[in-house]
Amino acid sequence: MKRVSIVFLQAVIVLIGLVTLVLLIWLPLMEGRATNLDLVNIYSDRFILYGYTISIPFFVALYNAFKLLGYIGLNKVFTTNAVKTLGNIKFCAIILSALVMIAGLFIKFTHHKEDDPAGFLAICIVTTFASIVVATAAAIFEKLLQNAVDMKSENDLTI
Template identity: 60%
Template structure:
């Protein structure tokens, strides 16, 4: 892959990280659940704290993707480091999908009767499906790259 394309992809990952971080800071201030709370109470709300904890897994997956692009740029695509990075991306996406399912179930079960949880549940379903697709893709690449790494290592012996 060309170095320019890899740098562009890494820049996109950084941009996504910054946009999501800005949303994490700004969204609780405008969200309906916390609209009438003071600044301290907004950021100590258990559901908002759960969202921040879940975002750690998301940022870990983005960091691993950034590292993977670095390995590809240094022609270490079929190295054990790249395979391990793919494995960590797979685990992060599986964990993120499980955390989103838990959040959706929490909102479905404990929402106020006058609130409509359909929008949040739709977002949970969409994010879960994207995470499952990303995990399946990472698992496929991991398997193929692991096989290629083993073939390369046995070829040099």
Template identity: 55%
Template sequence: MKKNSIVFLQAVIALIGILAIAMLIWFPTVEGRAANLDVVSIYADPFILYAYVVSIAFFIGLYKTFQLLGFVGRNEIYSPKAVKTLKGIRYCAMFLIGSIVIAGVFIKIAHDKRDDPAGFLAMCILATFMLTAISVIAARLEKTLQKNAG
């Protein structure tokens, strides 16, 4: 890959991380059930805290992807470090899949009967499918790199 392409993709990854942090800070203040709460109460909400804890795996996955692009840029894609990085991406994706499924099941069971959780559950399903694809791609690429590396 060209160096410019690698730098562009790394910039996109960094931008995604910055936007995700901004959304994590801003969204709870305008979200439905927390819109009328004070700042301390908003960020003490168990569901919001759960999202923050789970987002750590998302940011680790972004960092690992940034790192993998660095290996590609330095032509070290067949190195053991690159294989380990792909394994980390796969584990982050699998952790996020489990966490999203748990959140979806919780919302389905414990939602207020006046609320309609269909939108949230649809986002959970979409995110689960996307993360499953990422996990499968990372696993296949990991096996290919292991086979070609040694």
């Protein structure tokens, strides 16, 4: 790949991370029940803290995607480090989907009867599905890359 393309994709990953971080900080302030609360009570809410915990695997996966693009830029795609990076992305996506599913189930079974959790549950379903798709794609690419690394190491031994 051209260096410009890799730098562009790395910039997109950084932009995604920054936008997500801004939304994680800003959205709790816009929540309806936050109007009468101070900052300590807003950010110490257990569900907000759980949302920050869920975001950790997301940011780790973004970092690993950034790192993988760095390997591609250095022409070190067919290395065990690239395979490990794809494995880390797969693992983070699996953890993210499980944690989001737990949050959706928690809201489904503990919401107030006058509240309608349909929007939140729809977001949970879409996020879980997207995480599963990312985990599946990362697993496929990890397997393909591992096979390529094995073939490359066999060829290096025969030469």
